[in-house]
Amino acid sequence: MQIRFLNRIKENSLFVICVSVFYLVELTYILTLLYYFGYTSLILSTILYFTLFYFGFLYLAFNFTILWAAIKRNFKLIPSAIRRLMAWLGTFKGGLTLFCMLIIAIIPLLTQNAYYLGSMFIVAMIYTIYAASWDFLAGYTGQVSFGQAAFFGFAGYVTADRILIQNWPWLPSLFFGALIAVLISLIIGIPTLRLKGPYLALGTLSFASILYLLFAMPTILYGSTGLFGVPRLSENVIIEYYIVFIFVIISLTIMKAIGNSKLGTVFKSIRDDETGAEASGIHTTRYKILAFVISAFFAGIAGGFFTMRNTAVSAQIFGTTYSFYPLVMVAIGGIATISGAGVGAFFFIFLIEILRGVADFQWLPAGAADFLDDALIFSVLLILVIRFAGAGVLKSAIERLKNLWDILLGR
Amino acid sequence: MLTDIMQVLVLGSVEGAVYMLIAVGYSLVYGTGGIMNLAHGAFYLIAGYMLYWYLGTLGLFTSVVLALIIVTLIGGISYLALIKPLEKKSQLSVVMVTFAIAFFIEQIVKLGCSILGFEKESTLPNLIEIKGTVSFELFGTIIPYDYVFILIISFLIVSLITLFISKSKLGTSIRAISQDREAATLMGINADRVLMFTVMISAFLAGVAAVIYVPSYPIAPWQGWVILTNSFAVVILGGMGSLPGSVLGAFILSYASHFTRVFIDPAISTLVPMFVIVVMLALRPQGILGKKEID
Structure with a gap:
């Protein structure tokens, strides 16, 4: 299972982004459930805490393994990615994009x-x-x-x-x-x-x-x-x-x-x-x-x-x-x-x-x-x-x- | 119970007859030129509002004729000016431009109402009046004479159109183009001209539907989209490009939606067209009577 995942990661660095986004969504979801059920019913929330934490932790641990492996695999790609980004910002289109983004970013200061x-x-x-x-x-x-x-x-x-x-x-x-x-x-x-x-x-x-x-x-x-x-x-x-x-x-x-x-x-x-x-x-x-x-x-x-x-x-x-x-x-x-x-x-x-x-x-x-x-x-x-x-x-x-x-x- | 059944039968038949007119026009254009005309509901809308604006000043006959002439011209102009040049480019831009035309006509209708000083949403008086009354009673259900008029007119017009397509020279050209456009062009048929007439006929049919139906149904600027949605459902149910299919689909859909409205729930009745579209596309995309292969 994990090896198949790792092969996919090697192919596609986009997968890393997807997994991390998914992980974030999942975390917010669990926090929400805690927040919400914390107020309404004590028994229900206790059961939910246990099931969620039990399965959630297993799931998160699995995700973490994959995520960490993915980051390690793609780590050596980061310098080249940064280099490519800098080169792109030097081109006309990249420069224009950066310029527009900066303008939008400083509008609240104006x-x-x-x-x-x-x-x-x-x-x-x-x-x-x-x-x-x-x-x-x-x-x-x-x-x-x-x-x-x-x-x-x-x-x-x-x-x-x-x-x-x-x-x-x-x-x-x-x-x-x-x-x-x-x-x-x-x-x-x-x-x-x-x-x-x-x-x-x-x-x-x-x-x-x-x-x-x-x-x-x-x-x-x-x-x-x-x-x-x-x-x-x-x-x-x-x-x-x-x-x-x-x-x-x-x-x-x-x-x-x-x-x-x-x-x-x-x-x-x-x-x-x-x-x-x-x-x-x-x-x-x-x-x-x-x-x-x-x-x-x-x-x-x-x-x-x-x-x-x-x-x-x-x-x-x-x-x-x-x-x-x-x-x-x-x-x-x-x-x-x-x-x-x-x-x-x-x-x-x-x-x-x-x-x-x-x-x-x-x-x-x-x-x-x-x-x-x-x-x-x-x-x-x-x-x-x-x-x-x-x-x-x-x-x-x-x-x-x-x-x-x-x-x-x-x- | 009897009144409920009568209500379903009467309103279902009337609405079915109106949707038959609308969907036959829609199906004709799709079957002939492969044009997915999203402005079809807007043709209905503009004809209905023309009648609404002129009825008070010009009298019934003149305003009906004027509304029909204008909507037919709008159909012809929108084909010549917008659909024909884009047809060669891509199917996508044709669909987009007809959507834009529909939206434009909706705005024109709103603009016309505010300039001429009319309410945007309104109901019109009944058209037919016999011996001072507008309706008669049948099995405890009040039926306006307009409903009978709608049924007669719509069946008459659809029969005439069918006759026209099967007998006349232009109708033969329409059938030839729907079978094989390139071969028809090689035989010396001017495809663009024939398609223009097809769009004009379809706009005319939408106009007739509007003129006969608007007096018994409140009009509103968003109505065009509802009409369009229902005619989608009808042509998908009956089969894209099949005229008998459109007639059958119109009655099935309108009986089904009135049946759910009376016996189940109005909210579910609203969902009937969507349900029909989704289920038919999933199970039988070519429709009940459609023969054309859709891949």
Whole structure:
């Protein structure tokens, strides 16, 4: 058993990351159970302590062995990885990424305005994870989901439920919400992804609109008003900002790493030629479901954060608007570039702010403010981008900038 | 008990007839050009709102005709301007652009309501009035004359469309393209033109469905997505691209959803289309009457 694991580790250093993430999730889960059952029932909690600790310790010990072996195996890879990272930061793309990350990191030092930080930048970062999750699925595997809001919203509801009603701390609630989103994605993914063609688009779209109807019903599922009064990550908006920032970096890195790994190559082969991929021995259904599940997981994370940011969640979250947003952001930023989702999300938020500002002007003719509705403008924008610039607006702009950069450096 | 059964029968037949119109159009476009048109629900939506906006000022006949003409034109324009150029590029961008069109039309409807000063969600008065009453009674169930009208019109239109496809020259071209597009092009059929007419016919059918159904059902901007979801369920149940399948699927689905609504629970009734989609795709992806091989 262990030898087989070690061979896999040798092949794939990504496995180390997965095991460590899994271990972290497990630890938080156990801590949560302790915390939660510590208050309610003494007997139940005692039984749970024993079973959990007994099996948990065995399990953790096993995990530790594997983890330690993996770290030891991959230890000699670290210097070369650092070297590669430094070299990447020296290139145009790496430098640009670092620059953007630094800018976002120092924004709280420049402004402490709760509106700018909270309602614009934090929301933009949450949308970044959300749009990247859509981009991961559509860009790498070529499967489109028009109901990403189903995972976004469902995870939001579950997170709110855990925090408000079950009194869980936010971190396990967040992961629990994402886990439920993953389970739901399996229900839609397994029947629709077995088939070629845009059946996933159809299944997800239907699922989201049915969830909208279900959650809007007054008597079941928290009623039509939804859940409200969810506490934020922190009272201090700056701490909240940095927590979300760290999650954005981790999520985008994981998605980008998967995209660049062997697994990502398999995904891209499915996108480019599904029959060809099948012919070369790839179990396409399994990989499509895997990509869909990863996408749903990150959409769930984003949904949890979004609910905590808004302090409330209602059936509106399942509306087509929220399924539509990631499409616009990715269309602006460029498809199959996880980082483009971030650029698109920030551009999107700024454009909404600008539209809102313009609509407030006094000299506008009466009724003109109606035309400045953001959803209207974004749908026109999306149609134009798909029609005339399939690769996305910013991708080509960045290519131009890169050419300019090369000319300036005399290359 | 009898009233319950009557309710299921009456409402199920009416809704089934409406979904038959919508799904036949949807299925026609998919079967002919392989276009997954996500804007189909939006065609329904815009026609319904046209009727709603014009009814007060232009009178019944003019507003119905105007709504149908406009929705047919929208179908033709969206095919020519957006779907046709993208069709050569990739299937994915066609699906995305029809989604964007649907979203755009939803926003247009909201914008129209706020500019023209209408409520966004509303109900319309009954269309048919005989001897001063709008409904009659049958086995203790009140049935508006509109329902009878819906049944007659939808069966009439579907029969006409079927006749048109089997007899006319354009209909023959549509069938030829659905069998083999390249061979049909080689025989001198202009595939783009025929597909444009197919999309226009499907938009017209959605428009007819809206015009006859909107007076007996409240309209709201999000309704387009519900219509779209239900027509997915219908065509998957009946078979993608099969017109008899769509007719059968429409009635099965609407009886099933009304049966669950009356006898079990409204919440479960909402889940029926999703259940149908998931189960049918898992067990029989080609649908009940679909012959086309789906791999």
